[in-house]
Amino acid sequence: MDLRMHHNGTLEADWLILFDGVPEATRSALREVVLTHRESMAVAFYARMMSDLDARPFLTHEAVETRLRQSMQRWLETLFSCTDRDQFAAAMAMQRHVGEVHARIELPVNIVARGARVLKGEIARRLLEAGLDGEALIDAVLYADNLIDLAFEEMSSAYVASHERAARIDEAYRVFSYGQNMSLERERQRSALLDWENRFLQEMMAGAAGDELQSLADSSFGLWLHHKATAIFEGSSELPTIREAIRTVDDNLIPLCQAQLGGPDREELRRLTKAVQAELGQLKFLVGAMFERFVDLESGKDALTQLLNRRFLPAILSREADISRSQGKPFALLLVDVDHFKHINDRHGHEAGDRVLQQMASLLLNTVRSGDFVFRYGGEEFLVLLVEVDQQHAKRVAEKIRSRVEKEHFLLPNGQQLQVTTSIGLALHDGHPDYQRLVNRADDALYRAKHDGRNRCVVADA
Numbered sequence: 418m419d420l421r422m423h424h425n426g427t428l429e430a431d432w433l434i435l436f437d438g439v440p441e442a443t444r445s446a447l448r449e450v451v452l453t454h455r456e457s458m459a460v461a462f463y464a465r466m467m468s469d470l471d472a473r474p475f476l477t478h479e480a481v482e483t484r485l486r487q488s489m490q491r492w493l494e495t496l497f498s499c500t501d502r503d504q505f506a507a508a509m510a511m512q513r514h515v516g517e518v519h520a521r522i523e524l525p526v527n528i529v530a531r532g533a534r535v536l537k538g539e540i541a542r543r544l545l546e547a548g549l550d551g552e553a554l555i556d557a558v559l560y561a562d563n564l565i566d567l568a569f570e571e572m573s574s575a576y577v578a579s580h581e582r583a584a585r586i587d588e589a590y591r592v593f594s595y596g597q598n599m600s601l602e603r604e605r606q607r608s609a610l611l612d613w614e615n616r617f618l619q620e621m622m623a624g625a626a627g628d629e630l631q632s633l634a635d636s637s638f639g640l641w642l643h644h645k646a647t648a649i650f651e652g653s654s655e656l657p658t659i660r661e662a663i664r665t666v667d668d669n670l671i672p673l674c675q676a677q678l679g680g681p682d683r684e685e686l687r688r689l690t691k692a693v694q695a696e697l698g699q700l701k702f703l704v705g706a707m708f709e710r711f712v713d714l715e716s717g718k719d720a721l722t723q724l725l726n727r728r729f730l731p732a733i734l735s736r737e738a739d740i741s742r743s744q745g746k747p748f749a750l751l752l753v754d755v756d757h758f759k760h761i762n763d764r765h766g767h768e769a770g771d772r773v774l775q776q777m778a779s780l781l782l783n784t785v786r787s788g789d790f791v792f793r794y795g796g797e798e799f800l801v802l803l804v805e806v807d808q809q810h811a812k813r814v815a816e817k818i819r820s821r822v823e824k825e826h827f828l829l830p831n832g833q834q835l836q837v838t839t840s841i842g843l844a845l846h847d848g849h850p851d852y853q854r855l856v857n858r859a860d861d862a863l864y865r866a867k868h869d870g871r872n873r874c875v876v877a878d879a
């Protein structure tokens with residue numbers, strides 16, 4: 418079944434009811450007002466949007482003058498002239514097109530909603546000025562508002578579909594990029610940075626005044642960063658710092674070097690060269706860290722414990738919520754947190770802490786069934802998803818984890834043995850579609866377990 422046609426059919430049915438509910442004379446009066454004033458309404462509309470701080474970045478004076486006002490007038494004419502199903506269907510096809518364009522330019526939906534509100538105000542004002550009153554005025558305003566709402570609804574559904582498609586393609590591109598050999602890419606970028614550095618050092622040694630130094634942004638590394646890394650490493654915390662370092666080299670240091678080249682102050686030139694090298698050192702470190710973190714995160718695995726990291730948690734939780742809904746068997750979340758973990762690090766060193774986390778990970782994996790999921794949720798916090806359990810069963814598992822940890826002798830790198838305890842928050846999935854709520858409930862229960870003295874399991878309120 419073509420869902421869009423089906424969906425469209427519903428809109429058409431809604432429109433017909435609206436259409437039939439308004440006397441022909443009122444509809445004609447409304448159409449007349451819109452057609453007469455469409456130009457001044459388009460002018461007023463864009464004047465409002467141009468002065469709107471959120472909308473302004475999406476508009477240029479030229480686009481408004483040459484295209485947008487015209488399109489708005491056509492849009493008004495098409496929407497308000499519909500007198501039969503076919504015309505309405507054509508008007509809705511136009512809305513889908515508009516929605517797709519909005520998605521392409523990434524115009525936020527709230528701005529479109531604001532535009533709709535502005536337009537409704539304009540139309541109501543013109544209707545009043547045209548002398549409509551009483552029932553006719555109410556009918557006309559309601560009809561106009563509803564028509565704009567229908568258009569907005571259709572625009573939004575096309576917008577969302579387009580947006581999701583774009584996001585899927587974006588994700589596919591990231592996966593594709595990941596499929597490219599990342600360690601090779603990393604080496605390539607490391608040597609591109611080295612090449613640039615060597616060229617720079619040679620120029621500084623041999624250079625004469627007037628020589629143009631190549632900027633880092635124009636180098637092979639700079640181009641890669643700008644065009645490829647941005648797509649692959651989107652959201653990485655290193656990326657803004659890397660860009661900043663490139664700017665510092667290109668905008669501050671290189672012009673200073675340039676000014677000193679061939680000049681008498683060799684000492685100053687040496688100092689500047691050192692400053693550039695320091696920035697490059699930082700850049701190499703950041704790029705390395707960015708690759709490393711990406712490989713860990715994308716693989717879905719936590720490097721230290723080999724457990725799942727948080728990357729696939731949303732996907733796994735939504736899948737389990739679906740399975741649970743269709744089979745009527747609940748699942749449970751346990752948030753397991755090592756007590757006073759900071760003391761372990763402080764007293765025995767970070768490496769000892771790491772070893773405890775690794776042994777915790779195997780203990781958890783060995784305590785749950787193979788169909789359950791174990792994540793490293795945060796530093797010393799683990800999340801266990803127990804599939805197909807009731808509350809009693811989940812409580813037994815939580816208690817088993819707690820008591821096994823309490824009895825375990827954790828082996829530290831220096832051969833010493835250490836005993837630790839854990840606090841556990843347990844929440845049973847209650848069918849609520851927002852999985853974050855389930856995590857929050859488990860988190861609240863964990864907080865209570867800590868607060869009540871640690872080394873205990875607390876069940877979340879329903």
Ligand SMILES: Nc1nc2c(ncn2[C@@H]2O[C@H](COP(=O)(O)OP(=O)(O)OP(=O)(O)O)[C@@H](O)[C@H]2O)c(=O)[nH]1
Nearest residue numbers: 754755756757758759760762767768770771796797
């Ligand atoms: N060794 C090691 N330590 C980590 C890691 N991740 C986080 N930590 C440390 O874990 C500690 C967590 O401390 P807190 O959140 O204060 O909690 P806590 O000391 O466990 O105390 P309670 O949870 O209140 O019982 C911090 O000191 C982090 O530095 C890791 O991967 N390895």
